[in-house]
Amino acid sequence: MPHPPDADVAIRTSDLSIARAGRGGPDVRVIDGVSFALSHGGTLAVMGPTGSGKSSLLAVLAGADEPGLGVVGGSAHVEGIAVRRAGRAHRTLTYLTGYLPQTAGARLPARMTVAEVIGEPITSRDRRVNQRALAVRVATLLDELMLPLGAAAKYPYELSAGMRQRVVFARALVLQPRILIADEPFSNMDVEVRRAARNAILRRRQAYGMSALIVTNEAEVVRELAADVLVLRGGHTIAYGRGTDELLWTPSGEADRRLVVS
Numbered sequence: 001m002p003h004p005p006d007a008d009v010a011i012r013t014s015d016l017s018i019a020r021a022g023r024g025g026p027d028v029r030v031i032d033g034v035s036f037a038l039s040h041g042g043t044l045a046v047m048g049p050t051g052s053g054k055s056s057l058l059a060v061l062a063g064a065d066e067p068g069l070g071v072v073g074g075s076a077h078v079e080g081i082a083v084r085r086a087g088r089a090h091r092t093l094t095y096l097t098g099y100l101p102q103t104a105g106a107r108l109p110a111r112m113t114v115a116e117v118i119g120e121p122i123t124s125r126d127r128r129v130n131q132r133a134l135a136v137r138v139a140t141l142l143d144e145l146m147l148p149l150g151a152a153a154k155y156p157y158e159l160s161a162g163m164r165q166r167v168v169f170a171r172a173l174v175l176q177p178r179i180l181i182a183d184e185p186f187s188n189m190d191v192e193v194r195r196a197a198r199n200a201i202l203r204r205r206q207a208y209g210m211s212a213l214i215v216t217n218e219a220e221v222v223r224e225l226a227a228d229v230l231v232l233r234g235g236h237t238i239a240y241g242r243g244t245d246e247l248l249w250t251p252s253g254e255a256d257r258r259l260v261v262s
């Protein structure tokens, strides 16, 4: 699929502000004036303390349907699509991005098998899908993420937390996304599985230039993925740069160095 003409980068935000509808009160700005660019084939790690807006940023960029959450200022383009008024392009946006929301592994639908959960981004778009080809794709992902083939027929309650996390990871990759947007993708994974998941990202980066936007607070993940880093606090950018050692800090952000340098 060719890139839209204006998609010179995978993601570009410019002075982006995002608000959440307040519960009975005024709307709350959860992202405030954030600008960054993520290149094709690049990886950006979003770091910062709890409540700094990381998950809200990813949800909006992935085109997630979260009531009350939306862009209120600036702009954000994902593969050239403006997320603010995506309209018909919204479907394309969700097709181009593989989204792994925070705690998704704990919220799997109880009545769907693993194969159905992983394949759903495909089956929900095309009901006449080739079942055999889909089964092969699911099996390949299970293998890549070190899940037994027999897991395909299991239900979420039959899996450990680490296995469920691998299922949502596989689901985010099933459409071979241009951009992986993943909120703490390695949670509940042990060292070996984590390496497999990391390699799944690196392989796609190498093979077709997949980009990745990842929430993590682990310097090790940043190193492993050779990621650029954006550090948020209170919805503002407090540092931006390459790796965790070469970050440029805003004066007010200096005190938060210990959050990411380890």
Ligand SMILES: Nc1ncnc2c1ncn2[C@@H]1O[C@H](COP(=O)(O)OP(=O)(O)OP(=O)(O)O)[C@@H](O)[C@H]1O
Pocket (backbone or CB within 6 Å): 020, 030, 048, 049, 050, 051, 052, 053, 054, 055, 056, 057, 102
């Ligand atoms: N579903 C929600 N309903 C209402 N407010 C929310 C909801 N989710 C997040 N918030 C609020 O939005 C702000 C930003 O939260 P967000 O989850 O984006 O931050 P975060 O950096 O991802 O935090 P964490 O690391 O704890 O996940 C916080 O003030 C939080 O309390």
